[in-house]
Amino acid sequence: MTRNTSIPFTVSKDDNFFDRLGDYIGDVFYDILPEQGFELRDEQIYMAFQLEQAFKNKHTIFAEAGVGTGKTLVYLLYAICYARYKGKPAIISCADETLIEQLVKKGGDIEKLEKALGLEVDVRLAKARENYVCIKKLNPLAEITADEDILSVHDEIPDFVFDTSAVMKSFERYGDRKEYPWVSDEKWEKIAWDPLQQCATCDWRHRSGQTLNREFYRHAQDIIICSHDFYMEHVWTKESRKREGQLPLLPEASSVVFDEGHLLEVAAQKGLTYRFNFENLTNVLTGYMGQDVREESLLLVEDILALNDEWFELLGETAVAVEGSDRQDIPRTDKMVDMARRLNKMVQQLLEQLVFDAELFTMDEYHTKIIEEYLEFFSYGLTILLKDDQGIYWIEENETTTSLVVMPRLVEDVLKKEVFSRDIPFVFSSATLAQGGDFTYLADSLGINSFDSFSVASPFDYEANMKLIGHVEQNPALKWEKIGEQLRANQGHTLVLFSSEKEMNQFRNWADNQEWAFRMLYEGEYEISATVRKFQKEEPAVLCSHNLWEGLDVPGEALTQVIISSLPFPPKDPVFQAKRKHANDPTMEVDAPYMLLRLRQGIGRLIRTTNDHGVIQLWMTEEDKALYQKKIDDVLPVEMNW
Ligand code: SF4
Numbered sequence: 001m002t003r004n005t006s007i008p009f010t011v012s013k014d015d016n017f018f019d020r021l022g023d024y025i026g027d028v029f030y031d032i033l034p035e036q037g038f039e040l041r042d043e044q045i046y047m048a049f050q051l052e053q054a055f056k057n058k059h060t061i062f063a064e065a066g067v068g069t070g071k072t073l074v075y076l077l078y079a080i081c082y083a084r085y086k087g088k089p090a091i092i093s094c095a096d097e098t099l100i101e102q103l104v105k106k107g108g109d110i111e112k113l114e115k116a117l118g119l120e121v122d123v124r125l126a127k128a129r130e131n132y133v134c135i136k137k138l139n140p141l142a143e144i145t146a147d148e149d150i151l152s153v154h155d156e157i158p159d160f161v162f163d164t165s166a167v168m169k170s171f172e173r174y175g176d177r178k179e180y181p182w183v184s185d186e187k188w189e190k191i192a193w194d195p196l197q198q199c200a201t202c203d204w205r206h207r208s209g210q211t212l213n214r215e216f217y218r219h220a221q222d223i224i225i226c227s228h229d230f231y232m233e234h235v236w237t238k239e240s241r242k243r244e245g246q247l248p249l250l251p252e253a254s255s256v257v258f259d260e261g262h263l264l265e266v267a268a269q270k271g272l273t274y275r276f277n278f279e280n281l282t283n284v285l286t287g288y289m290g291q292d293v294r295e296e297s298l299l300l301v302e303d304i305l306a307l308n309d310e311w312f313e314l315l316g317e318t319a320v321a322v323e324g325s326d327r328q329d330i331p332r333t334d335k336m337v338d339m340a341r342r343l344n345k346m347v348q349q350l351l352e353q354l355v356f357d358a359e360l361f362t363m364d365e366y367h368t369k370i371i372e373e374y375l376e377f378f379s380y381g382l383t384i385l386l387k388d389d390q391g392i393y394w395i396e397e398n399e400t401t402t403s404l405v406v407m408p409r410l411v412e413d414v415l416k417k418e419v420f421s422r423d424i425p426f427v428f429s430s431a432t433l434a435q436g437g438d439f440t441y442l443a444d445s446l447g448i449n450s451f452d453s454f455s456v457a458s459p460f461d462y463e464a465n466m467k468l469i470g471h472v473e474q475n476p477a478l479k480w481e482k483i484g485e486q487l488r489a490n491q492g493h494t495l496v497l498f499s500s501e502k503e504m505n506q507f508r509n510w511a512d513n514q515e516w517a518f519r520m521l522y523e524g525e526y527e528i529s530a531t532v533r534k535f536q537k538e539e540p541a542v543l544c545s546h547n548l549w550e551g552l553d554v555p556g557e558a559l560t561q562v563i564i565s566s567l568p569f570p571p572k573d574p575v576f577q578a579k580r581k582h583a584n585d586p587t588m589e590v591d592a593p594y595m596l597l598r599l600r601q602g603i604g605r606l607i608r609t610t611n612d613h614g615v616i617q618l619w620m621t622e623e624d625k626a627l628y629q630k631k632i633d634d635v636l637p638v639e640m641n642w
Contacts, residue, residue, distance in 0.1 A: 007084045008119060017085055018056045025052065025077065028117065033073075036116045039610075043069040043456040050454050051078050051427065055255065060426040060451040062261070062442070064433040066458025067604045071429050072109040075257050080113075080121060080222050082425070086254035089122075089220045093231040095260035095267075099551035100125055100225050101178070101529040103259075110223075124217035126226040126250060128233070129193040132210040133175040135161060136202055138191040149187050153180050161207045173216055175209015181530035188527075195275050196401070200244065201370065218251055226250065228264050232271025235418050240373060254424065260550050261428030262597060265445045268411040269392075269575060274381030277403040278312045281305070284374045291367060297353045304346045311339045316402055319395045327394040327405075327573055337386065344382040351375050381406045392578040409578050416447030431458070431604055432597045441593070458607075462637040465613040466606060470640045472622055479619060480510040483563055486617050492518030492540030494561040497549055497602045499568045504546045507565065516542070523547060535559075549602045560614035562606045567620050567628065568598040592628065596635050603637065 009024040011017050025048050034040045047065055054061035055078055065071040079090035094100050104110055104123060114121055133153060139162075142154035158174050177188060193199070193210060205211055217224050226234075234249035241248050258264050285301050314336060319328035330336065351372065358368045384391040385406045393406040408414070420426065428442075435441050439453045473479040487494055498504040501524075508522060521535050523545040535543040536558050543559075545552075549568060569591050570576040576594075580586035599618075606614045618640065620628075633640060 007081060008117060009081075011085075018052065021055075021078075021081055021085075022052055024081070028077065033116055038070075038116065041070055041459055043459055044071075044074055046456055047071060047074045047454070048078075050452065051075060054427060054452055055082055055425045058423050058425050060420060060428070060448050062428045062433050062439045062451055062453040064430060064439075064453070064455040066431050066456065066460075067607065068458050068460045068609070069456055072103070072259070073113060075259075075427055075429055076109060076113055076121075076223075078427075079255055079257055080119070083222050083254045088252050088254040089222055089224050090255045090257065091231065091250060091253040092223055092225045092257045092259060093228050093264075094225060095263045095550050096227050096229075096547070097127055097131060097177075098528050098532070098548065099259065100127065100227060102551055102553055103225055105529070121223065122221040123223040123225060124220040126214070126217045126224050126230055127176065128227055128230045129199075129210055131177040132193055132208070132213065133157070133177075133180075133191055134193040134197055134210075135204045135208060136197065137194075141191060147187065149183050150191060153183060153191060156180065161204075171207065171212055173209065173212045176213065177527055178529060181527040184526065185524040196277060196280075196403075200246070214249070218247070224250060224253075228258065228260075228267030229270055231256075231258075232264075232268050236271050238418075244369065244373065255427065256424065257427040257429060260430050262430050262433050262442060263550070264428075265411060265442075266575065268415055268446070269407050269409075272411060272414070273405055273407040274377065274384065275403050275405050276378060276381060277401045278308070279401060280374070281308050281378060284371055287367065288371050291357075293357050294353075297350065297357055300346060300350050300353060304343065304350060307339065307343050307346065311336075311343055312402065312404070314339065315395055315404060322394075322572055322574070322577075327396055329574065329577075330393055330395055330404075340382055340386055344379055344386065347375050347379045347382070351379070384408055389582070392574045394574045407575070409582070412445060412447030414447075416449070420446070420448050432600045435593055435597075458637070460607050460610060460612075462607065466638050467615040468603075468636060468638050468640045469615065469617050470625070470642045471617060471619045472625055472642075473619060474621055476506060477510070479565070480507055483507070483565065483617075483619070484511070484514060486561065486563060487542055488517070490561040490615075492516075492542050493558060494542045494563055495535075495548070495552065495554075495559055495605055496542060496544045496563045496565060497568070497605075498544065498546040498565045500571065501546050503565060504544055507544065511544075518542060520544065548605070549598050552605050553608055554605070555608035555612055559606065559608075560612075561617065562602065562614070563617045563619070564599070564602050565619055567595050567624050567632075568602065570594040587627070592631055595628070596631060599632065600635050 009020055011020045029045050029048060030040065043065065047063060047069065050061065050063065051074060053059070063071060063075070079092065083090045092103070094103065102108060104125065110121055110123055113119060135157070138150070138154055138157070142151060145151065156179065158172060160171055177192065199205055199208070199210070202208070230249070238248040282305060285305055289298060289301055315330055318331050318333065318336070320331065321328050354368060354372055354375070358365070385393050390409055391406055392409050393404065396403045396405055433439060433442055434453070434455060437455065439451065443451055471482070473482065483496065496507070498507065504522065511520060519534070519538055519541040521531055521541055521543045523531060525531060531543070532552065532554070535541050536554050539558055541558070576590060579590045583589040603616055606612065606616055
């Protein structure tokens with residue numbers, strides 16, 4: 001079947017595209033959508049007019065629009081029309097994989113647009129690598145495990161993957177986390193791609209689910225939807241992939257929309273993360289020693305390996321556990337810095353020697369490239385670590401290995417250069433972008449100098465439909481009892497939001513010993529969109545989550561109560577520790593803005609349509625109340641009762 005991918009209105013050669021687009025958008029919002037039963041919303045029309053200017057002038061725009069303004073329909077329509085006009089897809093970057101699914105789910109905004117406007121939208125998903133099964137991990141594990149969940153995944157892998165005589169033509173896409181909803185997060189980690197996998201040199205790569213999915217989404221004509229993490233990975237790896245003769249992760253885009261754009265900075269930092277485990281350098285350099293290299297190079301490699309051993313040993317010995325995080329801080333001692341500096345210098349020398357070795361034809365080109373790439377990567381990470389106050393670094397340990405993780409503290413310069421200097425429209429859309437009506441905090445942190453912006457409030461009648469009740473409790477055991485009473489009084493139908501996975505598990509330990517007349521669902525038990533579907537369909541139920549502060553869209557009676565178990569302060573991890581360290585007043589400059597933004601997002605989960613109603617139960621400690629009550633009151637849609 002051929003798809004109709006033409007612009008949904010006529011543009012003659014004397015017409016200006018944007019004039020015709022403006023007419024079409026006017027028809028859509030004033031006539032076509034209301035005729036199809038959609039409410040005519042002034043906020044939507046105002047937003048449409050603002051976006052038109054941004055697309056016309058190829059500007060960056062911050063579109064802060066409250067829940068229920070229908071902002072997604074507006075940006076989708078512009079993104080699709082502009083993609084067809086330019087002949088390049090739009091990229092829609094969402095905060096995480098759950099939000100990706102929300103856009104494309106049955107009855108979601110894309111399907112609504114298709115039905116109402118008679119459009120066929122070619123939309124494809126570009127998910128982060130962790131979302132695909134890794135055959136290199138799954139295959140050996142399936143040989144030894146008795147775990148039924150994992151064996152069932154193995155059974156579902158198509159035959160061509162293991163049949164080396166199969167021809168490329170018969171390769172179909174497979175391997176998306178969503179295809180295996182029965183697998184818990186914990187088990188998924190054992191069989192999914194992880195940062196230690198080297199796909200470029202993997203024998204399975206042509207048959208890997210990840211590769212086949214990438215090949216598919218790359219050819220989208222209208223929209224590619226990815227997560228912020230993936231978009232940033234694309235940005236940071238674009239050049240090195242080109243150098244290695246690979247295509248960038250994403251194709252050239254006509255425009256980029258960042259949905260929940262307030263979360264982009266952290267994604268950018270994560271994307272620029274350098275992760276080294278002790279064995280990686282050893283493996284790469286041992287491979288090098290196996291080549292026909294000169295004596296001088298061999299001696300240098302031996303010195304590097306010895307120093308790398310010593311350095312990792314020191315990192316392990318001095319690392320300090322961070323409470324509330326699985327990361328360990330590394331103290332910046334003179335000894336550590338000195339060793340890192342020496343290591344970096346030697347790696348630089350080796351890079352120079354490599355040029356000689358390659359020129360002498362003692363090494364093949366492919367191997368030289370891989371070693372060079374890795375050494376440059378290693379050296380770049382060390383450079384960030386060595387620059388005073390520029391890097392954030394920590395240690396992570398699992399059963400098999402110790403990894404050193406390094407990320408830059410500030411990303412604005414690199415974002416300015418690599419992303420926002422491009423001459424295309426960038427749209428930031430979220431219900432929470434500004435702080436006290438000001439967008440500069442966000443713009444500065446992302447390196448955006450010039451931008452348009454607007455805010456439109458939610459059209460919902462919160463006074464009539466939402467109650468907000470504040471509670472103070474110091475003792476967790478008593479708090480769980482009282483939350484239990486709130487769940488029973490509402491007969492389920494509740495989303496419980498926790499500040500961390502640890503807090504959710506503490507509640508679970510208590511809740512597992514109670515009797516419930518409704519289903520208790522926990523994030524991580526199954527694939528996340530399957531969990532959300534269960535919550536929505538299997539009434540009555542309670543959904544406990546530490547991540548669904550953003551984007552969860554469950555209208556109707558399935559969700560009539562949101563319980564916020566504690567104020568959502570930022571995690572105590574090195575990223576936020578570094579932000580705190582560089583702030584004059586860490587509580588008010590780092591903790592409070594993050595918490596207030598997340599709180600607004602969490603509260604936004606309750607009322608999703610004009611008919612929705614319910615109650616927000618907000619729990620906090622006595623100290624939190626004393627410190628933040630005034631600030632919290634300022635951002636609430638209705639007055640809080642105690
Ligand atoms: S290409 Fe990467 S994800 Fe695929 S099997 Fe190989 S290592 Fe795993």
